[in-house]
Amino acid sequence: MSSQKLNLFSFSGNIKILHMTWMAFFISFVVWFNHAPLMLAIAKTLHLSQPEIKTILILNVALTIPARIIIGILVDKFGPKRTYSTLLALGSIPCFMFATADSFQQLALARFLMGFIGAGFVIGIRMVGEWFPARQVGIAEGIYGGWGNFGSAAAAITLPSLALLFGGDEGWRYSIACTGLIALLYSFVYYFSVSDTPKGSTYFKPKKAGAMEVTSIWDLFFYVAMNIPLYATLSLLTWKLSSSGGANYTNLLPDTAAIFIHIGIWCLFIYNVYKIIHINEPNLQKPIEDLHKYQFKQVAILDLAYMIAFGSELAVVSMLPMFFFETFHESQDITMVEAGLLGGSFAFINLIARPTGGWLSDKFGRKLSLSVFIAGMSAGYFIMSFIDSEWPIAVVVLLTMSCSCFVSAGCGAVFAMVPLIKRRMTGQIAGMVGAYGNVGGVVFLTILSFVTPSIFFLVMHGVALAVLIAVQFINEPKGHMAEVQEDGSVEMIELS
CATH class of the missing domain: 1.20.1250.20 (MFS general substrate transporter like domains)
Incomplete structure (x- = not known):
């Protein structure tokens, strides 16, 4: 070891x-x-x-x-x-x-x-x-x-x-x-x-199941706020499948059924808030030793980082083949099959780039690595917004794969940090961070349905810049995290 x-x-x-x-x-x-x-x-x-x-x-x-x-x-x-x-x-x-x-x-x-x-x-x-x-x-x-x-x-x-x-x-x-x-x-x-x-x-297991434990009252409010986009995205999906919002889909949900589903989604949110308060209330009524504290901002920033990294990957992989075909079909005689193969280049690099992102995080620091990768994907999406039918295909593919390197490595860097926040809640933290990746995919694809591909890439460039700023407030994991054994003794787990 x-x-x-x-x-x-x-x-x-x-x-x-x-x-x-x-x-x-x-x-x-x-x-x-x-x-x-x-x-x-x-x-x-x-x-x-x-x-x-x-x-x-x-x-x-x-x-x-x-x-x-x-x-x-x-x-x-x-x-x-x-x-x-x-x-x-x-x-x-x-x-x-x-x-x-x-x-x-x-x-x-x-x-x-x-x-x-x-x-x-x-x-x-x-x-x-x-x-x-x-x-x-x-x-x-x-x-x-x-x-x-x-x-x-x-x-x-x-x-x-x-x-x-x-x-x-x-x-x-x-x-x-x-x-x-x-x-x-x-x-x-x-x-x-x-x-x-x-x-x-x-x-190590959480003391109570149903919601994440936090260690300050402000983190409690922060945790509740970070749950709102998850439920909002479910409402967005419901709207897409309803009669009023499903122009490109079947009207699977009549408006009346959609209204009831929206109500159900936000009732679940209210119940979730109740569970969060119920689980954390006993802990927050008494002082928590510094040894056992963690900052929820670590989770929130990783949520946002995975939203732009994996969320943009999901969106780009979904739209890239059609984008290549529509852009280069007339100017360079590209076929639908060729467009699909070229579009697949964005996801294929994930096989190598994601482990590389994790390895670089281990070697050079997790905050620095994540910052570099998000800056790289921001620059990549900015340049991709200028692609037009006159660009050489080879240059476009090279740019696409370069951008994908930063995106996939960013995913690796996010989960190089997730297990180092609070051991007994790693599953819940990973679940929330992973869910934000899906939120990003749904939101970015929804935006794409209203704007041109050029604006779509610019939007992801802007979001990546905002997340890059947020990442500067994350704390580099170092020292040890404390977990309590069943007999009450404290075990210190090394973080670096």
Whole structure:
């Protein structure tokens, strides 16, 4: 454990846990994105319209925001071993539902439920944080996130070929069902192959489940305020699927139903505020020792950093192929297939850049690294706003991949810091930070529907600049964090 190097060819100790866990994340992303590369075949079989296709795509992310919060609470309470295994097993059910669907309504329900498996990312953050020391946690979390995230690309590469292998118009069903079967089988493999902590280590749990603990009254208000965008995004998604806001989608929700859903969302927010106050009230009524304090601003700033990093990645990956086609089709005869391949260059770099971002954070400091990456993505989006049909394709691809390096490395840098805030709440912190990534994706894509791609890139440039300023107020993790054992003794966990 003293070495800065990781022997990734080993399959014992913490390296085994890392490999088993990134594979669980990889499979969860294959399942979560198994519909995208097969959407044309699905649409042909079930005679889906363009609005119905777009509705299926947006339903895929609708549940992921609350799911990441819920999964964060569950992983802190029950441990990553049980939580990940259960999620993979349960996630296979809507996968099989989707594979056997005979109507748009059945597809929509299955896809909505499938969003829950997209929260699996949160679980591995806690698992990897338990098994790796602070000096290695950045690169370990980067490998976990970068390699696991490649599951979406792997689905795009392999599932169409698998569907062709099964043959016929129904080949997509067997292809998707296979991913569900793999998730189900791996849930058992994972359960019997890992443990929550190294032997002799304590798995620290929150005192109460349901909300994050804070250590000052001002942090309590800050925490409540940072929950508002999560619920606002759910309302935004509801509006998009309603009769009044769904110009590009099916009117899946009549206005009356949408109103009730909006009311339900904000009733849940009020209940969440009650839980936050109820859980924190006893602690805040008496002085808290400095040893046990942490600043919620650390979580809030990482929320914003992941919103621009992962949120912009989700948005750009979704729009880039069409942007390339519309920009260069007439001037440089680019085809839709070529545009798709070029657009994929933005996400492909994630495989290397995210671990690199974590490694640089371990080596040169987490605040400095995150600042550099966000500054780089801000500059990248600014330059991308000037792309037009006269630019050489090679230059555009080089610019796109350069920007992607900073974006993916920024994601790695964010989660190089998440496990170093408060150990017993790592799952909840990761859940909130991860949810903000989805918030960013939804908000940026909504903005894109109203503006030109050039303005879209400028908006993300401006948001990145604002987040860069916020990052300057984050504290570099150093020294130790304190956690209390069941017998009342205090354990000091090294942060640097």
